[in-house]
Amino acid sequence: MRILQGLELRVRQLRRKLSPLIYAGNNVYCPFCDRNYRSFRAAGRRKFKRLNAVCPVCGSRERDRLMHYFLETRSDLYLPNGKLLHIAPEPCLGPAIRKFGKGTYLSCDLFRRDVDTQLNIEQMPFSDASFDIVFCSHVLPEVEHDLLAIREIHRVLHPRGWALVSVPFQGTNTVQVQPGDGNEAPPEFFRIYGTNFSQVLTDEGFCVETIQLDDVLNREQQARMRVNQQTASAIYVLKKSKRA
Secondary structure, eight states, rough: HHHHHHHHHHHHHHHHHHHHHHTTSSSSTTTTTTTSSSEEEESSOOGGGGEEEEETOOOOOOHHHHHHHHHHTOOGOTTTTTTEEESSSTTTTTTHHHTTEEEEEEEESHHHHHHEEEOOOOOOSOOTOEEEEEEOOOOOOGGHOOOHHHHHHHHHHHEEEEEEEEEOSSSSSOOOHHHHHHHOTTTSSSEETTTTHHHHHHTTTEEEEOHHHHHHHHHHHHHTTOOOOOTOEEEEEEEEOOOO
């Protein structure tokens, strides 16, 4: 088994080294690599497969490329020596997220082992107001009880801090689904969010700033980086409301 795992790792490393040659071209652009390629790799399975989705070298996805540009424009969010919690961390975004606090950085996930701690975000083992920054991108659709997770983010967030949440959405109202039941959602999803998600966050005690795709990238940039409303959606900057 270890021999097969080692072989698979070497194949992946070789593929990554050769990717700049295999994908040489000028049709798409990755801001993390600062390089053009012929195309991105596909992602997803079966009817949820997305063409031109993942950078063949750094592994960035559509939402990561949108987030890169957003973070570059928000120097107002820097908190010197801030304590930061990164939920389900994206390797390509790690350096950009870390610089917003430049203090303690803690990564977490329910299943992954390449993180600082494994936990369920529906019930986090942290004291109240223990983080200045909480980053949670495209995680909540896969959480069974998302309101519990949102309340936990609110609880562990310091009053002076901010959280950044993003989710894919379709339509106006959130629709609950069962994982793998054949609905128009990836098999790991418990729900498809609607634009009413902003109100949900407000109801849970947050002041919400909603950032739309067109607020960050112009149409030419969206086309070059293969980012669209279905794959990246909105970004929500959250702060605790005074009434909370």
